[in-house]
Amino acid sequence: MTASIHQTEQLLFTVLLQLIVMIGAARLMHSLFRRMGQPGVVGEIVAGLLLGPSLFGHFFPGASLALFGAKPEPAITILSQIGLILLMFQIGSEFEYGRLRLPRLRQTTLFVAATSILAPFAVGFGIGRLSAATLAPGIDPLVYSLFCGVAVAITAVPILGRILKEYGLTQTDVGIIAISAAAVNDVVGWVLLACISAFATAQLSGQYLLTHLGGLLVFIFALRFLAAPLADRLVARFPVRDGHIPPNLLAILLAIMFALAICTYALGIFAIFGGFAAGLLFHRHRALVEAWHNQVGQFVLVFFLPIFFTFTGLRTNLLGLTSGPELFWLAAVCLAAIAAKVVPVYLAGRANGLPHRDSMMLGTLMNTRALMELIVLNIGYDLGFLPKSMFTILVVMAVVTTVMTGPILRALLASAPNPATRRAQA
8 A cells, every 4th residue: 555655655755747848848938939029839849859769868868767757657558639629629719610601711721721721741642652661560551641631731720820910910811721721621620630539540441431520420410409408508508797707607618518528539639639629619609718818828829738748849859860861751741741832822822813922821821730739749659650750750740830920921921011811701
């Protein structure tokens, strides 16, 4: 009994020490990157990388092993996943369908969403096929290539939303199209990821498709016709007052998102997508969404996200990319991923009547990957279909494509005294 208590206390001590380091490093880098004109979350991602073998583990291997161990503690792993479920709820709740009420915006959004998925997926798949023999020997080249395709195709909704707010673009045509297309992009990306994972684990049979697609349809039907009215009644029964969520409603919200996470896990679409589905149920209740953001959302961003970023950083060794082929593929993946997003989206914008600069801004915004990319990469890595070298290359690509967004937007916005980005009008 005494030994068990001692082990529990030791584990608690280790996890608490890890949390102090992770949260402190994330806040420090957040502030630093904000001063550099970058989204703070990019600094938090970099903090996670620096705590891994790319810096801390390289120069202080003994201290790194003592602090983080040979691999992340199960408690840290679970905390990171819970944090992602809560974050996905926030992302889903902040998506406003009403922004797409204008037909011209709907049409452009669909064009942009399609091009931002199809072209990058094809390019990523091609990269996978060409690099499989060099970077992924022993892994099924088809599965590896499919994962590369999804990784290149994804766009990061939460980071994109922050960038739009920072540059005052949330109510412009470009901002509305970008955030809406990114939401479609992410949903399609998750579905593709689920299908590829099923295929990779030899489960993608006719019976599997029938069972899981049927289950998915039932799930969507239940959300729309059962859960959505229930959500409306819950908000009416426990109204938000003075910007605060009643404790009973908060408890019910947590239970709903965790229950839906269990459902989506059972459907093979990953547990974190359940949080997104729960967010969609409550997106119409703006007072609740705002209260969640102020009351819970900040805690999620400050406490949980650094855990996930460090979890990713401990798996990423930038110093491990030393061979000529690896460095070649690092440059090739970054260049190809940027071109595959920016060029097709720019052309889609122009084809739908957007000015040159608006189309360039749209392509730049859709090139933002960051957080969602890291989630996809960790899934592929955990399933064993992304080797460490390509995992690291794609992490670097996610950071590069996100860091470049701010400077390009500033240059485009400063290129003329009267920006062409128009405010959406009914």
